[in-house]
Amino acid sequence: MGALSHIRVLDLSRVLAGPWCAQNLADLGAQVIKVERPGAGDDTRHWGPPFAKDPNGQDTTESAYYISINRNKKSITLDISTPEGQAIVRDLVKTSDVVIENYKVGQLAKYGLDYLSLCAIKPNLIYCSITGFGQSGPYQQRPGYDFILQGMGGFMSITGEADHLPGGGPQKAGVAIVDLFTGMYASSAILAAVIHRDRSGEGQYIDMALLDTQVAMLANISSNYLCSGVSPHRWGNAHPNVVPYQTFQTSDSWIIVAVGNDSQFRNFVKAGNREALADDPRFATNPARIEHRASLIPLLVEMVKEKTKAQWITLLEAAGVPCGPINNLQEVFENEQVIARGIEMHVPHPTAGTMKLVASPMRLSKTPVEVRMPPPLLGQHTDEVLRNELGMSASQINELHQRGIV
Incomplete structure (x- = not known):
């Protein structure tokens, strides 16, 4: 049993930061129910190619992007813009410990799915909102995109070759670091809130912002500026304080x-x-x-x-x-240390046959991380959750399908 096997998470998030947070919790054993739009699902389901391939080498509908951030979750499809869909979310909240969402500030209030509405149903609920700029301040209504936040939050001012050198200029990271770091910080904040709830009985609201995270994760660079008052510049692959x-x-690489x-x-x-x-x-x-x-x-x-x-x-x-x-990804996965650590995993999947995943880096001796479920098909667990968690009959579930609510 995972360390968080007693925790249930309702994941209303999509794209990257929220799903990354929820996957971390799921890897640690939490039961995660991912709510997706009927017929479309999480945006990242369509962010391909590449897509996973079936045993015949043909593309499935499972994008590599979606696969990377949604294992160990159950997927249900639900139209939360309808009163019936909202009622189902509220019923699921009654047996959930954590809600994760990354809608625009105030957007879920019109559906009665905001923190104040849901904690009236579940007083000790832990509710984590992830937005670009947080729930306060003059930018709170702005949408947040990782690329923009890398620039706005200072990262690109220190990343890339120096302006006077060939190819000089600001450069983003090769992966969406602001989303990923925000997901990691959100995971830690949720775990802290779970510990507080277990001690005090109190739930709480967690306000995570990409901009806050980007500034914080500059670490010593931000500290250098605050101590000196001098903005650092780009050093490319060199170091400002250590040489060489x-x-x-080399002659070949x-x-x-x-x-x-x-x-x-x-x-x-x-x-x-x-x-x-x-x-x-x-x-x-x-x-x-x-x-x-x-x-x-x-x-x-x-x-x-x-x-x-x-x-x-x-x-x-x-x-x-x-x-x-400096390895390319083929060299990474062929590296003897990577192989020895089992970082590439092969798990069974309903359409891909066998799916390759990157293992969680969290290694716990007593409650090891396990891949209990591959990334789910869209709505794969809708009927199961409605039947087993909410006690709906087959006819009730069929009516919801016919009306497009699930």
């Missing part, structure tokens, strides 16, 4: 070298037959290397080009210099 700490092109102290720097240049650089007063200490970065880096660039990626990694690992390759 960046990517280098790229590597990362992360020199953390002066002895590691000596070992690095010794491996490249340039030990004299470590005796040069301009480069002997990290503060000196920062001051003379422009002189040092071109020398290191030429040095690294003299050997292959494999040669450098062998030499540097033997010398105790932190380093690593």
Whole structure:
């Protein structure tokens, strides 16, 4: 049994931040019921190709995007714009511990599905709202998109090559980091609220905003600004406080070298037959290397080009210099450590036959994470939930189907 097997979550969210949060809870054992629009479902169901393939190699209707964030959930379809649909949500809330939603501020109030309405039904309910800018402030009604928040929240001002270099300019991350971080923060906030409820009996409202998360997750960069009053700029793959700490092109590929102290720097240049650089007063200490970065880096660039990626990694690992390759995804999933950790999982699926998933990184010794269910088909569990959780008869369920409510 998972650590959260006693918790039931009603997931009214869609796209990424909310579903990512709900999947984290589901992986830890929570029972998650995902509510989707009849006939269409979560927007991400249609965000493909790629789609999962069936045993004959043909595309299914299950997009890779949707698959990545919705395992261990049951899917029901429900039109919450109808009084009947709203009544079903309220009935499900009575036996739920947590509600997660990412509608625009105030949108669910007109359906009677906002926090104040639902906590009147379930006083100890934990209700988590995820929006772009939060429930207060002048931007509260603005829609929030990850890309925009990466720019607005400062991330893109420090990401990308420096303006004066080829290809310089702001750059977004290769994955929707604001959505994902918000989902992770929301997971932690919900768990804290569950612990508080178990101790006090009180439920509560959780207001999560993408903008808040983006500013917070800049961590030391935000702190650097608050302490100095100076806005940091883009360093590309270099580090503002440590040199050399960046990517280098070898004779056949790229590597990362992360020199953390002066002895590691000596070992690095010794491996490249340039030990004299470590005796040069301009480069002997990290503060000196920062001051003379422009002189040092071109020398290191030429040095690294003299050997292959494999040669450098062998030499540097033997010398105790932190380093690593820059892998594509094929190389990632073929990596012996990734294989040993079981990060690629194969689970049975009703249309794909066998579906490949990325395992949760959470490793608990007493309550291990399990994939109990693959990402659900649209509305796969509607009848089951209505029958088993709400006690509806076959004729009642059939009428709801005929009227398009489910």
